[in-house]
Amino acid sequence: MSEPIIEFTDLRRTFVVRTKAGLLRRAKREVHAVDGISVTIQPGEACGYIGANGAGKSTTIKMITGILVPSAGTVRTCGMEPVANRRRLAREIGVVFGQRSQLWWDLPLRESFRILAAIHRIRAADARPRIDQLIADLALGDLLDTPVRQLSLGERMRGEVAAALVHRPRLLVLDEPTIGLDMISKERLRNFLQAERAQQGTTLLLTTHDMGDIERLCERVLVVDHGRLAYDGTLNGLAERVALQRVLVVDLTEAHAPLRVAGAENIGTELDGQRQRLAFSPEQTTAARVLAEVSAQAEVVDLTLEEPAIEEIVRTLYHGQVAS
Incomplete structure (x- = not known):
């Protein structure tokens, strides 16, 4: 068996926090941000590392x-x-932080790629084909002469991902890569990451609050809560264990009586029934089936699919463990 890409055993990180304990005194307390986590990730795996804010992911x-x-x-x-x-x-890892940039703010995007290749000591002749490939795959060609500060959030995030992959890292760590992106930008980035992993065999470690990222990109899910590992397994296994529902929100062309759909529960109507919310379990049915039954009863003009929040998943999982 090959050597793990990531391996940590009984990993802990404690911070000392000072708080006011009176007019002139300050009290100290320890915060266990990471509290005894043990995980092994093999080459080529795609792992989602999820949890509520402050759980210890970053x-x-x-x-x-x-x-x-x-x-x-x-x-x-x-x-x-x-x-x-x-x-x-x-030289072995690439990192993308959704709220921080590794690109040079005032330089054109193409210059950041050249500088990063030089930093990693890649010869220009070797770097050029890789950079050209990333530019093509991430549709960055029209943006190369634009200063980074003038790029939209979606454009900059594509540039950040390309920058993290210039040196062909074995491990790519993505911390909230789709935060603030619109649906089209998210889908484009997800498609690229799937293709990149298939072609290069890159190991992926992803932290996110977007369950769509996890579903599209990861086969394994690590759930952390208050610094401890609450779950390590497949996404399907997590869904079975937590059993949270999704909600399909449909906007109809006109007012309608509450819709009745097999395998789903109508949990609310708005605008005299012109907007309706249908909750369903992915184990019992799919969004496509629910939508098909809705369309047979009324004309749909718009729809959204609400995923369970990461915080809700962690809370349900944690309480289930406590109860057991």
């Missing part, structure tokens, strides 16, 4: 990439101890 990523030193436990990324080998590790 702290874990910072320890995996060598930005933070663990308080206890061990971590190895691409066979290396991250902090001691940050420069070597940088």
Whole structure:
């Protein structure tokens, strides 16, 4: 069996937080951001790392990439101890943070790619085909001479992903890559990441609050809650364990009595029935079947599919564990 891309054992990270305890005194308390997590990720896997805000996801990523030193436990990324080998590790991993940029703000996009290739010590002749491929696959050709600061959020995020992949990393870490993107931008980015992983065998570690990202990109899901691992398994296994419903919201051409659909529950109507909300379990039916039955009863002009929130999944999973 090949060496794991990521392996951490009893990983912990504790922060000391100071709070006011009176007019002149400050109290100290320890916050366990990561509290004894053990995980092994093999080459080529695609893992979603999810949890509510403050669950410990970003702290874990910072320890995996060598930005933070663990308080206890061990971590190895691409066979290396991250902090001691940050420069070597940088050649093996690519990182995209949704709220931070690795592109040069005032330079045209093409210059960022050239600079990053030079930083990774890739010869220009070797870098050019790879950069050209990323430009084509991410539809960046019309943006190359635009300063990064003038790009839209979706355009910049495509540029960020390309920048993280210039040096063909073995591991790609994505922290909220689709945050703030519209549906078209999200779909384009997801399609590219699927194709890139299939072609290059890149290992993917993804943190997100968007269940659509997890469904499209990941076969394995790690759920973390209050610094502890609450679930490690497949997305289908998580759905069976949590059993949360989705909600199909349909807008009709005119007012209509509450719709009745097999396998779904009508949980509310608005605008005299012109908008209706139908909850269903993915185990019992699909959004397509629900929509087909709705369309047989009324004309649909618009629809949205509401996924269960990550926070709700974690809360339900956590309470189920406590109850058991």
